[in-house]
Amino acid sequence: xxxxxxGVAAFLFLLPLLFTLTIAFLYAFVRTVYFSFTDxxxxxxxxxxxxxxxxxxxxxxxxxLGLIHSLVYAGIVTAxxxxxxxxxxxxxxxxxxxxxxxxxxxxxxxxASSVAITTIFIWLVNRRGTVNWLLELxxxxxxxxxxxxxxxALAQALQVVWERxxxxxxxxxxxxxxxxxxxxxxxxxxxxxxxxLIQPNSGVEVAxxxxxxxxTFLGIPLPLLSIMMLxxxxxxPTMMILxxxxxxxxxxxxxxxxxxxxxxxxxxxxxxxxxxxxxxMFLVITLGLIGTIQMFDQAxxxxxxxxxxxxxxxxxYVYWAVFGAGTLPKxxxxxxxxxxxxALTLAVVLLQRKLGFSEKGWYS
Amino acid sequence: MRKFLxxxxxxxxxxxGFAQETVTIRLAGYSADTPLMQDxxxxxxxxxxxxxxxxxxxxxxDYLAFVLRTLSAGTAPDILYIDLYWxxxxxxxxLIQPLDDFIAxxxxxxxxxLIPVLADAFTFxxxxxxxSKDFNSLVVFYNKDMFDAMGVPYPNADDTxxxxxxxxxxxxxxxxxxxxxxxxxxxxxxxxxxxAGMPFxxxxxxxxxxxxxxxxxxxxYTAFNRAGIAATSADIGVGWSGAAFIAEKAAVCFEGGxxxxxxxxxxxxxxxxATYLPSxxxxxxxxxxxxxxxxxxxxxxxSGRPDLVFKVIETLTSPEIQTYILESGHAIPxxxxxxxxxxxxxxxxxxxxxxxxxxxxGLPGTVPFSFGDVGGGNYMGxxxxxxxxxxxxxATVEEAMNAAADNLDQKIGQ
Numbered sequence: 001x002x003x004x005x006x007g008v009a010a011f012l013f014l015l016p017l018l019f020t021l022t023i024a025f026l027y028a029f030v031r032t033v034y035f036s037f038t039d040x041x042x043x044x045x046x047x048x049x050x051x052x053x054x055x056x057x058x059x060x061x062x063x064x065l066g067l068i069h070s071l072v073y074a075g076i077v078t079a080x081x082x083x084x085x086x087x088x089x090x091x092x093x094x095x096x097x098x099x100x101x102x103x104x105x106x107x108x109x110x111x112a113s114s115v116a117i118t119t120i121f122i123w124l125v126n127r128r129g130t131v132n133w134l135l136e137l138x139x140x141x142x143x144x145x146x147x148x149x150x151x152x153a154l155a156q157a158l159q160v161v162w163e164r165x166x167x168x169x170x171x172x173x174x175x176x177x178x179x180x181x182x183x184x185x186x187x188x189x190x191x192x193x194x195x196x197l198i199q200p201n202s203g204v205e206v207a208x209x210x211x212x213x214x215x216t217f218l219g220i221p222l223p224l225l226s227i228m229m230l231x232x233x234x235x236x237p238t239m240m241i242l243x244x245x246x247x248x249x250x251x252x253x254x255x256x257x258x259x260x261x262x263x264x265x266x267x268x269x270x271x272x273x274x275x276x277x278x279x280x281m282f283l284v285i286t287l288g289l290i291g292t293i294q295m296f297d298q299a300x301x302x303x304x305x306x307x308x309x310x311x312x313x314x315x316x317y318v319y320w321a322v323f324g325a326g327t328l329p330k331x332x333x334x335x336x337x338x339x340x341x342x343a344l345t346l347a348v349v350l351l352q353r354k355l356g357f358s359e360k361g362w363y364s
Numbered sequence: 365m366r367k368f369l370x371x372x373x374x375x376x377x378x379x380x381g382f383a384q385e386t387v388t389i390r391l392a393g394y395s396a397d398t399p400l401m402q403d404x405x406x407x408x409x410x411x412x413x414x415x416x417x418x419x420x421x422x423x424x425x426d427y428l429a430f431v432l433r434t435l436s437a438g439t440a441p442d443i444l445y446i447d448l449y450w451x452x453x454x455x456x457x458x459l460i461q462p463l464d465d466f467i468a469x470x471x472x473x474x475x476x477x478l479i480p481v482l483a484d485a486f487t488f489x490x491x492x493x494x495x496s497k498d499f500n501s502l503v504v505f506y507n508k509d510m511f512d513a514m515g516v517p518y519p520n521a522d523d524t525x526x527x528x529x530x531x532x533x534x535x536x537x538x539x540x541x542x543x544x545x546x547x548x549x550x551x552x553x554x555x556x557x558x559x560a561g562m563p564f565x566x567x568x569x570x571x572x573x574x575x576x577x578x579x580x581x582x583x584x585y586t587a588f589n590r591a592g593i594a595a596t597s598a599d600i601g602v603g604w605s606g607a608a609f610i611a612e613k614a615a616v617c618f619e620g621g622x623x624x625x626x627x628x629x630x631x632x633x634x635x636x637x638a639t640y641l642p643s644x645x646x647x648x649x650x651x652x653x654x655x656x657x658x659x660x661x662x663x664x665x666x667s668g669r670p671d672l673v674f675k676v677i678e679t680l681t682s683p684e685i686q687t688y689i690l691e692s693g694h695a696i697p698x699x700x701x702x703x704x705x706x707x708x709x710x711x712x713x714x715x716x717x718x719x720x721x722x723x724x725x726g727l728p729g730t731v732p733f734s735f736g737d738v739g740g741g742n743y744m745g746x747x748x749x750x751x752x753x754x755x756x757x758x759a760t761v762e763e764a765m766n767a768a769a770d771n772l773d774q775k776i777g778q
Contacts, residue, residue: 126601209752214749215758308745323429329432
C-alpha cells in the first residue's frame, strides 16, 4: 500500500547515508578521475596530460608486477578459501561435542586485527621462527614418524584380523582399536629411537627465509605465497560463517529424500548441498574476489621486510606511488592505477556472474 | 533587563579578549617523544612564555606521509619535525617557511649559535628551513665483558676493516652470543661504502652500486653474517640490532646515541663502551651518517602568529632546554655552546658513549643522512634488498649489487 509522502520519508531516511556516500565516495571518485589525467604531486597541478598516466602505467615495472600479483593472488586465495570454508562449514554443521568451541576457535583469526595477525605471522615465518622450527622437527624426525605410522598400521591390521577371526564385525578404522594401535606405534618408535636402531637426521637446520627472499615457487614469489597462506587462514572462517548460515537454511526434507533414494554422502554434497548454497556461494566468491584483488594491508606490512618486487599489489602500488618512495607524491599515476584497480574489480565480478556463479538460488 | 544585557556584553567582550591573549600553538612530533616533550613543554614553555599554550600532538603514522598530507590539505600544525632524511622533498613543496628573517630579528639566537654542519644540512638555496633539535651519528657499541671473556682486545679508534673483522670473529661465541648483530640495512652499510669511495650517484646521475667501491663495501659488510660470526636481529629474535646488544646476544652493534636511553632503562649494569666506525685501512678514510631532526614551520601556521611559533622553536632549542635533554640522555644537543658542557667530562659509560657519538659526527667523511631528489625509499630499498640476498647466500656480491643498480636506475628513470 503506497501512500503519499512515502518517497519523501524514504529519502529522508536515506539522507545520512547519501550524504556520506556523496562526500566520501562520489566526490573522491570524481577528484581521482580528474587527477588521473593530470601530472599532480599534491602541491601543484602542473599540467593536463590526457591519457599519458594510463599509458605510462603499463610501462612501469612495479605497476605491471602489482597487476599480475593481484590477479594471481585473487584467483588462488578466493578459490582456496571458498573450498576450505565450505569444508569447514560442513564439519561445523555436524552435531558433534564441543561444536561451539570449534566454531569460536575457527573464527578467532577473522576477528583479530589484520595488522596484528600479520605482525605475528612475520614472527612465525622468521628464519628462526616457529614455522621453520616445526619443519626442522619434521625433517629431523621423519624416519621415526614414518616408523611410528608404519607400526600403527601394522598393529591395526593385526587387531582387525584378530577381531574378525573371532566373529566381531569391526571396521578397518575402528576408533578404539586405532587408539591402541597408535599407542603401540608411538611407544615402539620411541624405543627404536632410544635404542638407536633408527637415527633421527640430527644436525639438519631449516632456515627458509619465507619473506626476505627473491625465490619463486611455480612463478609466484615466495613472500607473496606466504601472504596468500596467511590470508586464506584469516578469511576462511568469515566465509565459513556465511556458508554455515546457508547450510542451516537448507530444508532437512531434501536430505531425507536423498537418503530414501540411497544417495551417498558425496552425492548429497554434490547434488543437494552445493546447489542449495549457490546464493551464498555467489556472496562468498564476490566478497572474496573484491577483498583479495584489493589486498593492501598485508603487502604494506611485509613490504618493510620483503623485496618490494615480491609483494607489491595494485592497491599497494597506489599507496607506494604517493607515500612510499620518499619523493614528492606521484598522485596522477596513483589515481590512474586506482581507477584501473576499480575497473578490474568490477570486470572480475561481472565475469564471475557470466560464468554462472550468480545469486539465483537452486529453486529458481 | 537593559542592565543585564550590558553586563552580559561586558563579560562576552572580556572573554573574547582573554581568548585572544592565549595563542594555541600545535606541535606535532613522533609519538615516541611524548613523555620527553610533555615534560619539556610543561617545564619550560607552557606558563613560561607569556600568551602561548603549546599543544603536543603525537603522530603515530608515517611522519613524512603526515607532513605531505597536512601541508597539502592546509591543516599542518604550527611546528613540524623535519627529518633531514626527507627535508629536501618537503622544502620543495614551497610550503615550509624559511627561518632566516626570524633569526635575523631575534635577540636571542643567531646562526652562529648553531653547529655549522647542522645549519648547513637544513639550508636549501641559501635559506635555513629548520633548526636542529638534536643530532646523531653511528658508532661501534661493544660489550666489554664479552671481549674480556674471549681475551680479545676492545674495538678502538685505530681499527681497520680487517682488524675489526678479525676481532668480531674471535669474540663470537654462538649460541651464547654472536660477534655482532648486523642487519641488511642501508643506513648502516652506506657509510662504509662511501668510505670505500662510492659516490652517492655516478657522474651521469645513475646508481653507483655496481662500482668496485660499492662491491668492496658490500663484500666486507656482509662478510660477518656470511661467516656466521654475526646474526641479524631477526635471527636473534629481537626487533633491531640495539635490542640484541642490550639483551647481550651480540658483542657489537653499529648504532647511534638513540641506543643509550634504552640501555639505561633495560640493562643499566651493561658493561659497554663505544668507539668510532672502523676505517678502510690504517689511517684511511672513515664514513658516517649525520642524522638530525629539526623544528620547522609551515608558510601559514594555523595559529596565524609565526612570530610566536618561532619564539617556541627558539625556546625549545635554547641552551637551557638542550642541557636538560642532554642530561636526561635522550639526545645530543645542536647548540654550539653546549660542546663544553660538564656532562661531557663525566666518566660513566653513558656520558662517554654520548661523547663518542658527538665526536664521531665531527670526523671527516660524515655525510648528512639525506637522499635529495632520488628518494630515500628508492635508494635504500635497492640496497637493503641486495644486502639481504648476499647475506642469505641467494646472490653473489657481484650479482646483487649489479641488480641493485638496475633497480634504482629503473626507479629514478620513471
